[in-house]
Amino acid sequence: MPxxxxxxIYWPFVIFAMLCALASTVHASDNxxxxxxxxxxxxxxxDWFKTSFMxxxxxxxxxxxxxxxxxxxxxxxxCPYCNIFVERNxxxxxxxxxxxxxxxxxxxxxxxxxxxTSVEGQMFTEKRFAEQLKVQFTPTVLFFDEQGxxxxxxxxxxxxxxxxxxxxxxxxxxxxxxxxxxxxxSRYQEPESESQADLAARDYISGDATMLGxxxxxxxxxxxxxxxxxxxxxxxxxxQVLSLEDSKALMAEYNVVRIDxxxxxxxxxxxGRETTERELSxxxxxxxxxxxxxxxxxxxxxxxxxxxESWFKRFHTQSLMDYVASDAWxxxxxxxxxxxxxxxxxxxxxADVNIFD
Numbered sequence: 001m002p003x004x005x006x007x008x009i010y011w012p013f014v015i016f017a018m019l020c021a022l023a024s025t026v027h028a029s030d031n032x033x034x035x036x037x038x039x040x041x042x043x044x045x046x047d048w049f050k051t052s053f054m055x056x057x058x059x060x061x062x063x064x065x066x067x068x069x070x071x072x073x074x075x076x077x078x079c080p081y082c083n084i085f086v087e088r089n090x091x092x093x094x095x096x097x098x099x100x101x102x103x104x105x106x107x108x109x110x111x112x113x114x115x116x117t118s119v120e121g122q123m124f125t126e127k128r129f130a131e132q133l134k135v136q137f138t139p140t141v142l143f144f145d146e147q148g149x150x151x152x153x154x155x156x157x158x159x160x161x162x163x164x165x166x167x168x169x170x171x172x173x174x175x176x177x178x179x180x181x182x183x184x185x186s187r188y189q190e191p192e193s194e195s196q197a198d199l200a201a202r203d204y205i206s207g208d209a210t211m212l213g214x215x216x217x218x219x220x221x222x223x224x225x226x227x228x229x230x231x232x233x234x235x236x237x238x239x240q241v242l243s244l245e246d247s248k249a250l251m252a253e254y255n256v257v258r259i260d261x262x263x264x265x266x267x268x269x270x271x272g273r274e275t276t277e278r279e280l281s282x283x284x285x286x287x288x289x290x291x292x293x294x295x296x297x298x299x300x301x302x303x304x305x306x307x308x309e310s311w312f313k314r315f316h317t318q319s320l321m322d323y324v325a326s327d328a329w330x331x332x333x334x335x336x337x338x339x340x341x342x343x344x345x346x347x348x349x350x351a352d353v354n355i356f357d
Contacts, residue, residue: 035347039315039356040078043086046096049073050104055117057148063104064146069170071103074110074130074140076336080356081157081311085139089160095167102171103143110135110336119148136306136335143170151175156310162288181287185262202238204248206255209265209280213272215255216302221324222295223254226261226286233311234290241317250318253325261286270295270302292317294324305329315343315355 052059056070063070075082089095099105108116112126124132133142137156145151151170158166162184169175169183205225207215216222227234241247259267263277275283284293288309296303305324308317319339323329332338343353 032348032350035350035352037343037347038352038354039080041080041083041356042078043075043083045073045075045086045107046090046105048096048100048105050106052106054106054108054114056119056144057117057121059104059106060119060144060146060148063144066104068101068103069146069151070144071099071105072142072144073105073107074135074138074142075107076110076138078355079138081137082139085157089158089163092160095160095164098164098167098171102167110138110140119144131334137308137310138336141166145173145175152180154310156308156312158288158310179282179285179287181282181285184287202243202258204242204251204256205258207257209257209259209267209277211268212257212259212270212280213268215257216270216295217272218255219297220255221253221297222302223251223256223321224284224293224295225256225258226281226289226291226293227258228261228289231289237290237317241314244314247314247318247321250321250325254321261289261291292320294320296324296329297327306335314357315353 050059060070073085090099108126108130110127110130114126116124116126116129118124118129118132133140135155139154139157141154143151143153151173152166152175154163154166165184165187166180168187169180174180174183212224242251259280260277261281265277266274267277267280269275269280269283286293286309291307291309293307294305296305306320306329308320312320316339319342320335322342323335323338328338329335332341343355346353
């Protein structure tokens with residue numbers, strides 16, 4: 001799928017949405033066949049999920065009385081990442097047995113209209129509740145402790161080996177002892193892959209992390225790419241997404257800085273203060289390689305707009321790049337709504353959209 005310059009498409013986002021609606025009435029569009037929408041997969045959620053009245057304080061109490069904790073799974077129709085979460089993760093017997101023994105699980109449709117009563121006693125529809133919690137990716141998995149506080153939140157799909165560790169972290173109440181990033185550092189091991197030197201030598205990297213303070217002060221948006229050596233997922237992200245020419249065209253809008261999340265090299269933080277790569281990763285709560293953190297183009301604010309700390313393919317990753325570089329996030333704070341509008345526009349241009357490519 002060719003790269004699309006969203007600085008033109010989303011200026012501003014509201015005008016773009018109006019143009020999309022207008023395009024369907026223009027006769028010239030008859031000469032341009034509409035692209036196909038591909039990759040959507042419907043998912044049947046396990047029948048062992050809890051049937052709930054969606055009163056979360058009561059659900060937490062019932063879970064606590066059973067010696068369990070509450071787990072919410074936010075999803076949406078057609079989400080391929082939700083599908084692999086159910087069919088690849090939850091279908092594995094050890095994972096299912098672990099969850100059923102230690103959690104009550106409730107599914108929430110991030111666009112649904114069922115009523116949800118929050119722990120604080122506020123009433124929302126499912127979609128307003130997801131909006132209140134700033135759910136940007138599906139699946140998002142939210143674990144509560146016995147007092148109704150968040151023990152852990154997973155934004156996006158985690159593969160089975162990593163998800164098992166997340167379950168272990170919550171089951172053993174590790175949130176009372178250490179950050180999830182520290183727990184993962186001590187437990188999660190990647191299979192051998194390319195070397196750290198190979199990872200650093202990419203033509204889309206703007207500069208060394210020693211230049212981070214300087215690059216952060218620039219008026220270009222900033223993309224921090226946290227990786228580690230011997231990282232198969234980092235290699236897959238590079239080869240399957242970032243090294244593609246249309247991805248590079250989008251990244252040309254950014255200052256891109258690669259950071260070894262376990263490195264001891266002296267670098268600068270966003271304010272120009274000296275630190276190490278490891279300490280910077282810890283300060284930013286980076287728990288997993290690769291993690292992408294996107295910052296706004298205003299060098300003075302250094303505002304984090306959105307981050308990807310889970311497994312995404314080309315369409316979603318490129319859309320994240322476009323979302324921030326185009327400033328669409330300022331008009332549309334909900335990434336999923338933006339994603340739908342971007343897919344619609346690409347289809348109107350005659351190109352196919354595969355959300356699982």
